[in-house]
Amino acid sequence: MSKLTDDYGTFVSKLQRIAAERCQPLSGTFELTGRCNHACSMCYISRPVSDSAAIVRELSADIWIEIARQAKDEGMLFLLLTGGEIFVLPDFFEIYRPLTGMGFLISLYTNATLVTDSIADKLAETPPHRIEVSLYGANTRTYETVTRVPGSFKRCMKGIEALVKRDINVGLKATITRQNVDELDAMQKMARHWGLPFTASWLLTRRADGMPSEIEECRLTPSEAIAIEASDPYAVEEWCGGGVVSKTDNFYCQAGRASFVIDFTGAMNVCSDFPAPGAKVPDIGFRKAWEELRRFVEGAPKLSAECLDCDVIKYCAICPAWSYLENGKMAGSVDYLCSIAHERKKRYESQK
Amino acid sequence: MIRKESFLLQTVGGENLLVPVGAQVMDTNGIITLNETAAFIWDLLEKDCTIDDLAAAIADRFEVTMEQAVSDVRSFVDKLDQNGLLE
Ligand code: SF4
Ligand code: SF4
Numbered sequence: 001m002s003k004l005t006d007d008y009g010t011f012v013s014k015l016q017r018i019a020a021e022r023c024q025p026l027s028g029t030f031e032l033t034g035r036c037n038h039a040c041s042m043c044y045i046s047r048p049v050s051d052s053a054a055i056v057r058e059l060s061a062d063i064w065i066e067i068a069r070q071a072k073d074e075g076m077l078f079l080l081l082t083g084g085e086i087f088v089l090p091d092f093f094e095i096y097r098p099l100t101g102m103g104f105l106i107s108l109y110t111n112a113t114l115v116t117d118s119i120a121d122k123l124a125e126t127p128p129h130r131i132e133v134s135l136y137g138a139n140t141r142t143y144e145t146v147t148r149v150p151g152s153f154k155r156c157m158k159g160i161e162a163l164v165k166r167d168i169n170v171g172l173k174a175t176i177t178r179q180n181v182d183e184l185d186a187m188q189k190m191a192r193h194w195g196l197p198f199t200a201s202w203l204l205t206r207r208a209d210g211m212p213s214e215i216e217e218c219r220l221t222p223s224e225a226i227a228i229e230a231s232d233p234y235a236v237e238e239w240c241g242g243g244v245v246s247k248t249d250n251f252y253c254q255a256g257r258a259s260f261v262i263d264f265t266g267a268m269n270v271c272s273d274f275p276a277p278g279a280k281v282p283d284i285g286f287r288k289a290w291e292e293l294r295r296f297v298e299g300a301p302k303l304s305a306e307c308l309d310c311d312v313i314k315y316c317a318i319c320p321a322w323s324y325l326e327n328g329k330m331a332g333s334v335d336y337l338c339s340i341a342h343e344r345k346k347r348y349e350s351q352k
Numbered sequence: 353m354i355r356k357e358s359f360l361l362q363t364v365g366g367e368n369l370l371v372p373v374g375a376q377v378m379d380t381n382g383i384i385t386l387n388e389t390a391a392f393i394w395d396l397l398e399k400d401c402t403i404d405d406l407a408a409a410i411a412d413r414f415e416v417t418m419e420q421a422v423s424d425v426r427s428f429v430d431k432l433d434q435n436g437l438l439e
Contacts, residue, residue, distance in 0.1 A: 008382055018365035026364060077362055077371070103360030103371045105383065126374045129381060169381055 015077070019258035024075035025290050027259040029272060030067070032095065033058055033084040034264050038111055038147040040136065042177050042204045042218035044273060049088050057265045061094035063282055067262065068099055070286035079104040081128075082272075084264070087114035093122055100126040107132065112159030113152050120162035127168050133160055135174045138186030145179050164194050176202040176228065177218040184228065202228060203317070203340075205273045206325045219336065222343035230347055240348050243314035247303060250320050250330075256297030260290065268293050274321035301331040315344035353429065354439050355397035361386070370394070370437070379436060389414060390428050397438075403429065 019026035034054050036046040047054045059067075068079070079099065086092055087110060099106060106128040115123075123131075135156070137143030143153035163170045172191045176184060184200060191198035202220050207213040220228070229235045238244065246252050253259070255270040262268050267278040268289040277296040279289035300320045307318055310333070318337050320330040327334065358376035362369045368391035370384040386394060392413060393406055406429075407421040416424070432438050 011383075011385070015364050015367065018367065022365060024364065075364065077364060077369070100377075101373050103362055103373055105371060124378070127377045129377060167378065 012078075016254055016258050019075065020254055022075075023257060023294060025071060025258065025260050026075060027078040027080075027254065028071055028076045029080040029082060029259075029261040030064060031082055031084070031261060031263045031272065032064070032086050032092070033089055035088050036083055036085040036111070037088055037113060038085070038149050038152060040146050040148070040175075041214040042146075042175065044205050044207050044213070045209075046084060054264070058089075059264065059266050059282065061091050061098075063266065064095045065098050067266070067281050067286060068102060068104070070281075072102055072104070074287055074290060077103075077105060078107070080107045080109065082109035085114065086110055087119060097126060100128070105129045109134065110159075111136075111147075111152075111156060112163065113149075113155035115159030115162055117162055120159075120166050120168070123163070123168055124166040127166075129169060131163060131168060131170045132173050133163075133170060135172050135187050135190070136177075137180045138183040138190055142180050142183055146175075146177060160194065160196075164196070170194075171197040171199065174198070174200040175204075176200050176220065177204070178220060178224075179218070181220060181224060181228075200228065205322070208273060208275045208325060222339045225340060226343045226347050229344075236348065239315055239344055244317055245303070245307075245313055245319070247308060247313075250300040250302050251297055252317075252319060256293045260293055270297065271321060274324060276324075304331040304333065306333050307331075310341075312338075312341040312345045315348070316341035353397065353402075354400045355394060355432070356437055356439055359384075359437060361391060361394055363391075368394075384435065384437075389424060393425065393428055397432075 016026060031045070034045055034047045035049050035051055036043070037049050038046065039048070040046065068076070081096065086108060089095070107130045108128045109132050112133040133156070136146040137153065140153040143156065144150060160170065172187070174184065174187045187200070188198050202225050204215055204219050206215050244252050251270070253271065260268050261270070261272050262281055263275065266280055266282040267275070268281050269275045269278060270293065277292055279292035281289045303318070307313060310316070316337055318334060322334045322337060323332045324330045326336070356376070358374055359370045359372055362371055368386040368388070370386060372380040389410065392410070396406055396409055403422060403425050406425045407418060410416065410421040410425060411418045
């Protein structure tokens with residue numbers, strides 16, 4: 001018998017590998033709502049809190065719990081609850097509470113701005129294994145330039161404090177855009193101040209629902225992005241060790257092999273970025289939806305001839321989702337990824 | 353002795369995992385892995401059992417001597433106790 005703490009990450013990867021071999025849906029994401037109290041320009045999903053068309057399509061707590069029950073029977077162990085912003089849902093705890101007794105390792109994604117003392121108290125009664133709080137800046141001006149909501153920085157700080165005070169396992173994850181890139185160090189410092197783990201991501205995807213997006217003004221230039229990446233020894237090791245893309249598989253992630261996403265309408269999809277195949281879990285049940293997702297992933301096109309021939313493919317993260325979101329078809333190169341891959345090659349090969 | 357109800361046993365392939373539920377997550381963040389014998393004992397501990405009950409079941413199931421079974425059970429039960437897994 002052993003308790004996993006230090007080697008937790010390695011063990012989780014091992015479980016994912018085993019699950020993928022058995023086609024077991026080990027890791028699920030429930031996108032409980034598409035609505036959010038922020039209006040970030042780089043967001044791939046967010047709709048206004050008052051969006052009544054979205055509200056009527058959201059699932060009830062009973063349906064989410066039934067989906068979780070069926071998912072558990074098929075082998076789900078890791079469950080991420082995300083949005084939009086989960087705490088805009090008045091019935092969030094009606095969904096969350098029963099899930100905490102079902103034997104899942106639950107994570108929550110939130111911006112923490114709606115986490116009051118009373119919400120933090122309720123979370124502390126049956127805590128998730130982890131809460132990841134998104135961070136958009138290290139001061140009021142920058143944070144609120146991104147979120148476009150006055151008062152949101154202060155509320156976020158109070159929310160984080162409330163969680164930390166109750167010893168809930170919190171991590172901070174910064175989304176890096178052109179608006180806040182200069183504050184990366186300052187955000188890291190904030191995490192250190194609370195003694196919290198910190199991650200940062202800068203690879204921004206387009207909206208999948210076809211609604212207008214301001215992604216071009218938010219994305220970092222390849223040189224800015226790779227300068228940040230190069231300071232992370234794990235990322236450098238991964239890219240210099242052969243990269244992530246497989247020339248024989250279409251998706252290199254665990255989508256449709258060990259992971260899935262269910263959106264706020266109950267549609268099961270490849271990942272949060274890629275809303276396909278949209279198998280309706282409430283109508284056909286979890287197992288059939290999972291089979292449909294597996295068939296979709298198996299049938300998706302492999303790499304295009306152009307990508308197969310590419311001399312920087314080991315520095316690229318191309319996948320059918322990216323091709324689809326950028327160019328409308330599931331194979332083919334993506335300009336932004338090409339420029340990033342070339343920048344990686346330039347930087348990492350000159351370091352050798 | 354009897355196991356706490358605040359853990360659920362899950363399996364992924366051949367891996368047996370004890371997952372804390374509810375308020376227990378605060379004390380046991382993460383998962384506990386069990387080998388086959390330990391998972392077998394954990395199942396039996398759903399009902400109140402003595403060391404001898406458990407050892408007899410182990411000796412029967414895994415074809416080991418009673419002496420060996422008692423020693424395995426004692427060491428596993430000690431670990432359960434240390435990790436707060438028993439009522
Ligand atoms: S974008 Fe592609 S690689 Fe990333 S999670 Fe989605 S399907 Fe997988
Ligand atoms: S997207 Fe561009 S860089 Fe990536 S493999 Fe295809 S051609 Fe190469």
